Structure formats: structure tokens, C-alpha cells
Amino acid sequence: xxxxxxxxxxxxxxxxxxxxxxxxxxxxxxxxxxxxxxxxxxxxxxxxxxxxxxxxxxxxxxxxxxxxxxxxxxxxxxxxxxxxxxxxxxxxxxxxxxxxxxxxxxxxxxxxxxxxxxxxxxxxxxxxxxxxxxxxxxxxxxxxxxxxxxxxxxxxxxxxxxxxxxxxxxxxxxxxxxxxxxxxxxxxxxxxxxxxxxxxxxxxxxxxxxxxxxxxxxxxxxxxxxxxxxxxxxxxxxxxxxxxxxxxxxxxxxxxxxxxxxxxxxxxxxxxxxxxxxxxxxxxxxxxxxxxxxxxxxxxxxxxxxxxxxxxxxxxxxxxxxxxxxxxxxxxxxxxxxxxxxxxxxxxxxxxxxxxxxxxxxxxxxxxxxxxxxxxxxxxxxxxxxxxxxxxxxxxxxxxxxxxxxxxxxxxxxxxxxxxxxxxxxxxxxxxxxxxxxxxxxxxxxxxxxxxxxxxxxxxxxxxxxxxxxxxxxxx
Numbered sequence: 001x002x003x004x005x006x007x008x009x010x011x012x013x014x015x016x017x018x019x020x021x022x023x024x025x026x027x028x029x030x031x032x033x034x035x036x037x038x039x040x041x042x043x044x045x046x047x048x049x050x051x052x053x054x055x056x057x058x059x060x061x062x063x064x065x066x067x068x069x070x071x072x073x074x075x076x077x078x079x080x081x082x083x084x085x086x087x088x089x090x091x092x093x094x095x096x097x098x099x100x101x102x103x104x105x106x107x108x109x110x111x112x113x114x115x116x117x118x119x120x121x122x123x124x125x126x127x128x129x130x131x132x133x134x135x136x137x138x139x140x141x142x143x144x145x146x147x148x149x150x151x152x153x154x155x156x157x158x159x160x161x162x163x164x165x166x167x168x169x170x171x172x173x174x175x176x177x178x179x180x181x182x183x184x185x186x187x188x189x190x191x192x193x194x195x196x197x198x199x200x201x202x203x204x205x206x207x208x209x210x211x212x213x214x215x216x217x218x219x220x221x222x223x224x225x226x227x228x229x230x231x232x233x234x235x236x237x238x239x240x241x242x243x244x245x246x247x248x249x250x251x252x253x254x255x256x257x258x259x260x261x262x263x264x265x266x267x268x269x270x271x272x273x274x275x276x277x278x279x280x281x282x283x284x285x286x287x288x289x290x291x292x293x294x295x296x297x298x299x300x301x302x303x304x305x306x307x308x309x310x311x312x313x314x315x316x317x318x319x320x321x322x323x324x325x326x327x328x329x330x331x332x333x334x335x336x337x338x339x340x341x342x343x344x345x346x347x348x349x350x351x352x353x354x355x356x357x358x359x360x361x362x363x364x365x366x367x368x369x370x371x372x373x374x375x376x377x378x379x380x381x382x383x384x385x386x387x388x389x390x391x392x393x394x395x396x397x398x399x400x401x402x403x404x405x406x407x408x409x410x411x412x413x414x415x416x417x418x419x420x421x422x423x424x425x426x427x428x429x430x431x432x433x434x435x436x437x438x439x440x441x442x443x444x445x446x447x448x449x450x451x452x453x454x455x456x457x458x459x460x461x462x463x464x465x466x467x468x469x470x471x472x473x474x475x476x
Contacts, residue, residue: 008055012046015057021134023115024063024108027098062139063108064101067168069146069158075113096182097142104140125258132167132250141172148179151203160207163238163247170219192216221253223278227285230306245271272299279319281385285309287452296328297447298476312406312455320385328475333383334399335472362459367409368451377414379442382407399466406453412442445474
């Protein structure tokens with residue numbers, strides 16, 4: 001829905017011209033109508049004033065929307081529909097969808113196969129960016145499961161495995177599932193009933209990995225709970241590799257310029273960067289190889305990077321400043337120095353080593369590191385992401401920590417002071433390490449390869465304080 005506030009006529013015009021599809025099918029004659037046609041059709045029904053102080057145009061402008069698995073070939077195109085020459089199995093599917101829409105007393109319908117002029121790049125761009133909103137504003141979403149006869153068949157239906165159908169499941173408030181014979185799969189008028197955990201919701205939860213309350217409740221899009229929502233998309237497939245990112249824009253409520261041909265990696269990096277602007281730390285909770293980003297190694301490769309994430313139960317609400325720069329992802333982190341026991345710094349290959357926390361000796365941190373490194377050339381630390389800056393009784397700024405925290409395992413390397421390195425060296429005393437040789441110079445902190453966020457439970461009160469000197473700007 002729109003947040004526009006004005007007269008009912010102004011609200012109606014704004015809604016129709018911005019929040020419904022560019023083009024709809026008029027069910028009475030199967031002809032296309034544009035937004036201006038829809039506005040003319042209903043404008044005389046819009047009241048001049050509203051004594052209740054608000055007006056909902058969606059109650060007047062209703063359309064059905066189709067969610068389905070595309071055929072390999074034979075779907076009706078915009079050009080064929082416009083010329084009246086559409087035929088074949090795809091058009092038969094469209095006719096069945098429109099027939100169901102009429103049973104719900106809809107006057108208009110929309111399908112992604114034929115209602116977008118894909119030769120018009122501007123229209124295609126707007127359609128992809130607006131898709132979540134169009135599904136949300138529909139009066140009913142008709143889902144056709146071409147591989148299912150019974151509810152149990154949903155577990156193996158391709159519809160649950162496609163990238164675009166994720167938002168088509170989450171966005172609508174009113175949804176109805178039909179099997180391959182176009183028979184309703186339940187007796188409910190709305191398969192997103194809020195008051196019951198129905199068999200079809202339980203099956204959808206099992207098939208998609210999405211909790212049923214996220215499905216039936218009005219899903220709230222936004223750049224939060226990123227790690228959890230990325231897992232929902234991790235095993236889904238798209239025909240165009242860029243659609244892995246584009247199909248998630250609506251779910252995270254971000255906007256990207258559509259640029260088919262840029263490649264899936266670049267598109268997903270742009271999606272992550274857009275999500276990071278909101279500052280929710282959950283976007284950092286992934287594990288494995290980083291994306292081939294031009295400046296940062298803190299960007300995941302794809303939604304699959306979130307599959308092996310650690311389950312972190314952190315207090316929500318606080319934002320973390322994240323800014324992409326030419327030096328990498330800029331973040332202020334609380335740097336807790338770690339000590340590598342010499343007895344464990346042996347062996348070859350990657351190994352899980354238990355580090356001691358120098359500030360809190362009771363804390364032990366298990367980190368997978370490359371044991372072929374000369375550990376004496378490195379310093380290790382944990383960069384805590386969840387903290388708050390407050391002022392104490394004397395108005396000094398201090399760092400408030402939580403007993404349940406999470407952080408990046410980091411390392412920095414000893415720098416040859418006479419080398420030509422372009423990285424600005426620093427002494428470890430800047431962050432209060434207290435190591436025996438304060439004259440040693442180290443390079444910038446780097447994320448330990450393929451490691452994700454690590455949860456730390458401090459055996460202290462729920463909140464405690466640490467000196468401001470431990471807060472450091474890092475570029476990962």
C-alpha cells in the first residue's frame with residue numbers, strides 16, 4: 001500500500017499510477033488495459049471526501065495475479081497477446097488462471113509471461129523492481145502447481161525450488177493453490193489463513209524451510225534477519241544468474257538497477273551492499289569463501305554462503321555502521337586481542353585452534369586457521385559487532401558490551417618498516433594490546449579466510465563496559 005496522504009481522488013490516482021502493474025488483462029475480453037484505462041474505469045466511484053480520514057484504493061481496484069513455473073517453451077508473449085494470436089499449452093494455462101480469477105469476481109488479471117513488454121528495457125526494469133509490491137497489492141494470488149496432485153506432492157514440486165516464487169509466496173495476503181488439473185488443493189477460500197496451522201502450511205514449511213508463521217502472517221519485507229532469509233533462497237534456482245539477486249530485492253526492500261549480462265556474482269555483491277546500508281549485523285553472518293569483490297573479502301558469494309552460518313541469538317535493534325570504500329568494508333569493531341598457545345601453533349593445513357582472550361582469560365575461542373602460516377608474524381583478535389556507545393557518569397564515552405556477543409576472527413601481519421607496502425602500519429598499542437614489544441608495526445586487520453561470525457558468552461552481567469581504546473575502524 002501507498003503511504004500517500006491526500007484527498008481520496010489524489011490517493012486513488014497515486015495508487016493506480018504507481019502501485020499496480022503497468023498492464024493488466026481485462027477478463028471480459030482478454031485484452032490489455034493500461035493504468036490510465038484502470039483509472040478512468042473506477043474514478044467515478046471514488047468519493048470526493050472521506051469522513052473517516054483515510055481511503056484504501058485497493059478495495060476498489062482488484063486484480064488476480066498468477067504464480068507458476070514457466071514452461072520450457074510455449075508461454076504466451078506480450079506480442080502474441082496484443083495481436084490475438086496466442087495459442088498452445090502456455091495460453092491454455094493462462095485461460096485456466098483467468099477462469100479461476102473470474103470465480104473470485106475479479107475484473108482484471110496479471111501474468112508475468114505476457115503482461116510485460118520485455119523488449120522495452122524501461123518497462124522491464126520497473127516491472128522487476130516492482131514485482132513484490134504488485135504481488136502484495138493483488139486481491140488474490142493464484143498458484144498453479146504443475147507437478148502436484150495432492151498436498152503431499154508439494155514437497156517435490158518445482159514451484160518450491162524457483163527463485164522468483166519465493167517472493168510470490170511471501171508477498172500476497174490472499175493466496176490459493178491449485179493442482180496440475182486446476183482443482184483447488186484445499187476447501188479454504190484463502191490458503192494463508194491466520195488462525196490455523198493447516199496441513200498445506202505445514203507442507204509448505206517443510207518444502208521451503210520457511211516457518212509457517214512467516215508464510216501466513218503478513219510478511220514484512222526489509223533488510224533485517226538477513227541470514228535467516230538468505231537460507232530460504234539458498235537452494236532455489238533461476239534461469240538467469242542475475243535473478244538470484246534481483247528476485248530478492250522485494251524481500252529485503254532494496255532497489256537495484258537491472259543489468260542483465262553483469263553476471264550473478266556482481267549482481268549479488270550489489271544486493272549485499274544495498275542491504276548493508278541499513279546496518280543490520282545479520283548480513284555478516286555467513287561462512288565460506290568470499291565473493292570476488294574488487295575491494296572487500298567480507299561479501300558472501302551467494303545465498304548458499306549462509307547455509308553453514310552459526311545460529312546466533314543476539315539482541316536485535318542496534319545498527320552497525322557499514323560503508324563500502326576503496327579499502328574494503330569499513331566497520332567500527334571492538335577489538336579483543338587473542339593469544340595463540342604456542343603448543344597448538346604446529347602442524348600443517350587448516351586446523352581448529354583454541355585461542356585465549358587476553359582481556360578475559362576464562363574465554364576460549366575456537367577458530368579454524370591456516371596452520372602453515374608462521375604464526376609469530378601475526379596477531380589475532382576477535383572483532384565484536386554488537387555493542388553500544390554510551391557516556392558514563394563523568395560523561396566519558398565508553399563501550400557497552402553484551403554478555404552474549406559475536407565477532408569476526410581477525411588477523412594482522414607484522415610489517416617490515418622498510419618495505420614499500422602501501423598499507424598504513426600501526427602499533428598494537430593503539431588498541432590496547434599490551435604486548436611486550438610496542439615498537440612492532442602491524443598491517444591492517446583481515447578477516448580469517450572462510451571463517452564466519454563466532455558467538456562469545458562473557459561470564460559477566462548482561463551488560464558491561466570496556467574502554468573506548470578497544471574500538472577500532474577496520475576495513476575488511
